[in-house]
Amino acid sequence: MTTTTRRAALALTLMAPSIVRAQGTRWPDRPIRMIVPFGTGGGTDITMRLLAPKLAQILGVSVVVENRPGGGSTVGTDYVAKLPPDGATFVFATLSSTGLAVGLYRNLPYDPVRDLTAIAPTNFIPICHSITTRGLTARTTEEWIAALRANPGRYSYGSAGVGTSGHIASAAFLTQTGTEAVHVPYRAPGQVYTALIAGEIQFNSDIPSLMLPYHTDGQARTLFVATDERSSLMPDVPTAAEVGLPGYKSYSWYGVFGPANLPAPITTRMASAIDEALADPAISARLEAMGTPTMRGYTPERFAQYVKDEIALWVPIVRASGATAD
Structure with a gap:
């Protein structure tokens, strides 16, 4: 490593904590909003309201669940995609918000890969x-x-x-x-x-x-x-x-995303908090009892790649079905 490279690496290392401090004295330093882009009473709403108190305990601030339904989850997801990456608001998105939406909408107002920061999945959803x-x-x-x-x-x-x-x-x-x-x-x-x-x-x-x-x-x-x-x-x-329907499969998954360019320290901290919440015996038992097993051990990088792979898998399936949303 050259002297210039070492200096650049040191600068990035020193910058990371300052990015978090720039949001306040620490992150999080204010209540967090978790947008559920579906109505009340569904799997996403139930799951996030189960996780929110534990995340609040781990992070030390309130986690407020807010339902913003519409457009098959694209309205609430787009809302978060357009917000500044300050760690104040996240979206509890799904396969519907990502791979399915890309296949359904010719003019989807956001790109799930470009406009969102993948943080961590929570559970797998059989259909x-x-x-x-x-x-x-x-x-x-x-x-x-x-x-x-x-x-x-x-x-x-x-x-x-x-x-x-x-x-x-x-x-x-x-x-x-x-x-x-x-x-x-x-x-x-x-x-x-x-x-x-x-x-x-x-x-x-x-x-x-x-x-x-x-x-x-x-x-x-x-x-x-x-x-x-x-x-x-x-x-x-x-x-x-x-x-008698070999090859027919359908499922979903839930996961937490932030706006694009969310600072790495915030992304990493939130991912860690989600994994810790999923490890809670009461929460994992409840999700298992719902028939929606946890998806633990994902780094943000691994989850981001998972989302890309799911988009590649599901877009052709959606288009072959003839379903459209435009």
């Missing part, structure tokens, strides 16, 4: 496919696909918004089975379930923990889970491959 029991006689996936084929465009499915994982999972299911149905987007997950059990929509794709009560009491029937293994919450429900 299951369920139908209402009100007005439907189908009891198996085979019978349900037959009903769809016999009635193209007659049935409808709900999601928490255009471009959400639930939307794309159902659209991809229709593509794979060569069937048609009408998409009905809602602003919050709770509205989807109200419509499903009332028979106003006939099916949806969502996380097992939200579906479980309705599956258990018979108001809906979960036909399969779209991952390699059965869900621990629904051991009686087969996988997509087991019901």
